[in-house]
Amino acid sequence: MITRQIMEVYELMDTATANGEQMKKYLETYGAKDVEVKTITGDKGKTDFIRVTVPGSKGKSKGMDAPTIGILGRLGGIGARPEMIGMVSDADGAVVAMAVAAKLLDMQNKGDFLDGDVVLSTHICPDAPTQPHKPVPFMDSPVDMATVNREEVSGDLDAILSVDTTKGNRVINHRGFAISPTVKDGYILKVSDQLLDIMQNTTGKLPVVFPLSIQDITPYGNGVYHINSILQPATATSAPVVGVAITAEVAVPGCATGASQPFDLEQAGRFVLEVAKEFGRGNCSFFDEEEFGLLTKLYGEIKQFQTLGKND
Numbered sequence: 001m002i003t004r005q006i007m008e009v010y011e012l013m014d015t016a017t018a019n020g021e022q023m024k025k026y027l028e029t030y031g032a033k034d035v036e037v038k039t040i041t042g043d044k045g046k047t048d049f050i051r052v053t054v055p056g057s058k059g060k061s062k063g064m065d066a067p068t069i070g071i072l073g074r075l076g077g078i079g080a081r082p083e084m085i086g087m088v089s090d091a092d093g094a095v096v097a098m099a100v101a102a103k104l105l106d107m108q109n110k111g112d113f114l115d116g117d118v119v120l121s122t123h124i125c126p127d128a129p130t131q132p133h134k135p136v137p138f139m140d141s142p143v144d145m146a147t148v149n150r151e152e153v154s155g156d157l158d159a160i161l162s163v164d165t166t167k168g169n170r171v172i173n174h175r176g177f178a179i180s181p182t183v184k185d186g187y188i189l190k191v192s193d194q195l196l197d198i199m200q201n202t203t204g205k206l207p208v209v210f211p212l213s214i215q216d217i218t219p220y221g222n223g224v225y226h227i228n229s230i231l232q233p234a235t236a237t238s239a240p241v242v243g244v245a246i247t248a249e250v251a252v253p254g255c256a257t258g259a260s261q262p263f264d265l266e267q268a269g270r271f272v273l274e275v276a277k278e279f280g281r282g283n284c285s286f287f288d289e290e291e292f293g294l295l296t297k298l299y300g301e302i303k304q305f306q307t308l309g310k311n312d
Helices: 003-013 020-029 089-109 145-152 193-203 262-281 290-300
Strands: 035-042 045-054 071-075 118-122 161-166 176-179 241-247
Touching: 003 045, 003 089, 003 262, 020 035, 020 045, 020 089, 020 118, 020 241, 035 145, 045 145, 045 161, 045 176, 071 089, 071 145, 071 262, 089 118, 089 241, 089 262, 089 290, 161 193, 161 262, 176 262, 241 262
Parallel strands: 071 118, 071 161, 161 241
Antiparallel strands: 035 045, 045 118, 176 241
């Protein structure tokens, strides 16, 4: 269970003065040694990017070869002040990522170490702007998506889980969380069987998968519709990316306050934690490498979908 860490992180973020240094100090109370905080200013404000690396017993940080997984908390901002008072629904991804970081550190303090390194990152902005979007308004980001990807997506990552609130739509009519098919190098691949197994084990229910269109995996800024930013990391890496969407039965605006569900966040965080355990051991594959090789042999590379297209 990671209920304690979910509540601690939520309370730490639920303030008009939330910032990256506060989160760094919190993680250091659990023994974090490798935490980076960087403040970046954009055209619409500023935000604090935070990245924490939790080393594995057989990870690359120790000169060994266990694979590294990235856990990205995706969002526009944790708040939309002064337009909205309090923490917004869009903050859920950041809460999950930082709570999982705290839980991994707590596990190490109790003698449980994962095999592979885990890199967890997000950004903290209590006063992000909003933007129009159908069927409900989106949270905007104080910095552009290319900057977000540059700060959160690293070449050292062998796979990525992108955790993001995904309630502002009418295609995922499920309260809790859902996962996406794997996205790699412009391809939308089949859903990982191992991820489905872990999902049903952690929830005790049938797994839920949300649909993707080709538009959703292209970069922001090309003028086409995106369900949200959950698969934007896939535009900046060759590593396989899977979205972990915090979902609702109805369309809920990302800028809505009082809309976060602690139980849903805890379930999503527990799923992410279990995936990190198995991935580092080599027991969880995001995609079939042989089949992906066959796809590229038959149909060629389609990395153009990771770009802005002909205008890039």
